[in-house]
Amino acid sequence: MSSSLAQRAARWQQIQQKPLDLLVVGGGISGAGVLREAARRGWHSLLIEQQDFAWGSSSRSSKLVHGGLRYLAQGDLRTTWQSVRERQRLMQEAPALITAQSFMFAMVPGRKPGRHTMKAGLALYDWMAGEHGRAELSLAEARQLAPGLAPQGMIGALLYRDAKTDDARLVMRVLQEARQDGGLMLNYVRAEAPVLQQGQVVGLQVRDALTGQSVELKASAVINATGVWADGLRAPLQRAPLLRPLRGSHLIVPFWRLPVAQSISLMHPQDGRPVFFYPWEGCTLIGTTDLDHQADLSQEASITPAEVDYLLAAVNDQFPDACLCVADVLSCYAGVRPVVDDGQAAPSAVGRDHVVMSEQGLITLTGGKLTTFRRMALDALALAARQRGLAMHDDGAAVFRPEAALPPSLDACVRQRLKARYGARALAVLQDSQPGDLEPVAGTDTLWLELRQALRAEDVVHLDDLLLRRVRLGLLLPQGGLGLPGFIDRVKALCQQYLGWSEDDWDLALGRYRDIIRRHYALPGSMT
Numbered sequence: 001m002s003s004s005l006a007q008r009a010a011r012w013q014q015i016q017q018k019p020l021d022l023l024v025v026g027g028g029i030s031g032a033g034v035l036r037e038a039a040r041r042g043w044h045s046l047l048i049e050q051q052d053f054a055w056g057s058s059s060r061s062s063k064l065v066h067g068g069l070r071y072l073a074q075g076d077l078r079t080t081w082q083s084v085r086e087r088q089r090l091m092q093e094a095p096a097l098i099t100a101q102s103f104m105f106a107m108v109p110g111r112k113p114g115r116h117t118m119k120a121g122l123a124l125y126d127w128m129a130g131e132h133g134r135a136e137l138s139l140a141e142a143r144q145l146a147p148g149l150a151p152q153g154m155i156g157a158l159l160y161r162d163a164k165t166d167d168a169r170l171v172m173r174v175l176q177e178a179r180q181d182g183g184l185m186l187n188y189v190r191a192e193a194p195v196l197q198q199g200q201v202v203g204l205q206v207r208d209a210l211t212g213q214s215v216e217l218k219a220s221a222v223i224n225a226t227g228v229w230a231d232g233l234r235a236p237l238q239r240a241p242l243l244r245p246l247r248g249s250h251l252i253v254p255f256w257r258l259p260v261a262q263s264i265s266l267m268h269p270q271d272g273r274p275v276f277f278y279p280w281e282g283c284t285l286i287g288t289t290d291l292d293h294q295a296d297l298s299q300e301a302s303i304t305p306a307e308v309d310y311l312l313a314a315v316n317d318q319f320p321d322a323c324l325c326v327a328d329v330l331s332c333y334a335g336v337r338p339v340v341d342d343g344q345a346a347p348s349a350v351g352r353d354h355v356v357m358s359e360q361g362l363i364t365l366t367g368g369k370l371t372t373f374r375r376m377a378l379d380a381l382a383l384a385a386r387q388r389g390l391a392m393h394d395d396g397a398a399v400f401r402p403e404a405a406l407p408p409s410l411d412a413c414v415r416q417r418l419k420a421r422y423g424a425r426a427l428a429v430l431q432d433s434q435p436g437d438l439e440p441v442a443g444t445d446t447l448w449l450e451l452r453q454a455l456r457a458e459d460v461v462h463l464d465d466l467l468l469r470r471v472r473l474g475l476l477l478p479q480g481g482l483g484l485p486g487f488i489d490r491v492k493a494l495c496q497q498y499l500g501w502s503e504d505d506w507d508l509a510l511g512r513y514r515d516i517i518r519r520h521y522a523l524p525g526s527m528t
Contacts, residue, residue: 002500004460011186012208015046016215022384023048023204023219025191025233028058029167030365031225032174033377036399038384039183041392046217048189048206052465053175057227058370059168059469060301060335062248062287063280065090065098065371066162067128070274072121073113079353083371084128090371091163093400096419097173101164101278104137104146104262106318108153112267115158122160133161146262148319159262164280167370168469169421172458174373176425177400187459193236194222194362201237201361210461221384223363228338229297230366237360243367244341249303249334250287251311252475257328258284258315268314275314281476282445283330286311293336300520301334308332308523331475331521340367356380361387374399406430414438417447429453441487444476451491455498463495463513468521480517 022038024031027049038045049055067084071077090098107115122134135158142157143149149157175185188209195203195216203218224233231241263278277286289307308326315324340355354368356379365380378394385392401424406415410430418426429449437449454460454470468474473481481487488510495501501509 002498004455004499008186008210008459011184012211012213015184015186015217018044020044020046020203020217020219021221021388022046023217023222024225025049025204025223026225026227026229027051027053027171027175027185027187028056028225028227029054029171029174029370029373030058030227030368030376030380031223032058032171032178033373033399034223034225034365034380035183035185036174036178036181037374037377037381039178039181040397041381042182045178045183046219047175047178047183047185048191049185049187050190050209052187052461052469053185053459054168054171054469056229057335057337058171060248060250060333061167061370062250062276063164063167063285064101064162064276065165067125067371068369069121069125069160072124076353079369079372080125081128082375083369084125086372086374087163088129088131089374090399093398094173094403094420094423096403096416097170097421097423098163098165101162102133102262103160103162103265103276103278104142104149105158105160105265106142106149106151106154107156107158108151109155110153111269112272118158122158125160129161131161135159146260146264148321149264150320151266151318152320162263164263164278165370166281166420166472168472170370172470173421173423174399176423180401180424185459187465188461191233194233194360196360199360220388221363222361223365223380223384225365225380227366228336230338230364232297234359234362234364237362239359242340242355242364244339245293245297246337246339247291247293247301247334248288248337249291249301249307249311250285250332251303251308251329252280252283252285252331252333253324253328254330255279255283258286258319258322258324260284264318266314266318268310269317270310270313275311277315281472282443283476286315297336300516301336302520303332303334303524305524307334326523326526329523330478331480332523333475333521338366338368354379356383358383358387363387400424404428411438413445414447417445417450421450422453432456441473441477442484444473446471446473446476448490451494452498455494460499463491463509464516466495467491467513468516474513474517474521480513480521482514482517 021043022045024034024047035047071080137157192205194201207214228245265276268275354376368376382392403419404426422429450471460466
């Protein structure tokens, strides 16, 4: 048995030794945030996830930590205020992971929003953030900052500021903080049914997908933080569906093909909904769509040909000389947002506030945004505390420990990357590195050290856990890296070293990964 499997087996035994104070279901950003806040308060807490950590929406988001200008347009000042304040807080606590990104909005007479409306919204946005991050640019100034930007009729542009991150790494950083405070977590463990006592939920029947073992776990409080899957855990309590699944799809193209230093923000000329594209991980990310998702939620979402055309049309509207086409697309991905709604409004008009409620003792936390995960966690934990007869308030404590100081002789890009991914543990991770670990994977900024560390200490079970979520090479390399022999051979050697995989194990893992890339991360019909 590999050391990682041995650690997992020990954890499986540990969770059965005494009742839990808190059992969290869902390993995305919402569940991670709850576990982090509970663990630092000394609660004996466990998080379980039926797939991999960040497998759902939290690895397939737009990767923006933002206030949400469109919520202002909808009159939702509360959501915007909370989001902007949380954005500022996160940028201060984890500056290497959550970084500022400037956005440019081309002004075109006759297109909404108008210049005065947009300027007023940005002024309010800045006031909420306590900063002055906006500017108005002439046509010449705009084209100097974004060469090639030329939507028909453009007269100038507005500049404003938000932030971006690696969403899956954000989840892992939050889980890392929880683990350092004693929080327990297991991926590939499914919640099968609530355990009831006098009509109240007092625990869950759970099953380990890797071993098939099933146990009953008792807990003083159970929080359903499964995002768009929340209705599934509510169904045994015979509760009406709460959620409207909305799909957001994205494209990734090589940076040389669409070299933008600013994020370009626009209202799509077809339907007037917001679209953007910006530099991310050495490529350019284009998103997002907003469509009702009717497919089976147990399967990963996939982009449709119509969505591909829609996103390419947005780029070519802003950069008509780019002539971006499907042949330029490196990869794509789609995620499903947990939106609380009655299904009557247009998808883009639906609010993004979160909901916390208790039903027979089962606390459900759903809705919301990546940016506001801390506020969401505190609301859910406050309700759990009341069920336990405790008082709880927001004490203002940081989510993240300070990022470690690294040797100044280290390359600046390497320092930034290690701090972003490991925070307070960055120096310890660096000290465990081996020769060649600080080299980047060819064509990317990803360090080989990141793969070694993930296999050694980040609960990797499948190859897709490693290449799509612990690192993002499955998105950044052509065909997920499958066509790069030197790369895939080195990954194989690392997996065999740390996971103890045989040749047969590797063949199975590679086949699974190839199928996932083909069905969910490549353009429809592009891989056979």
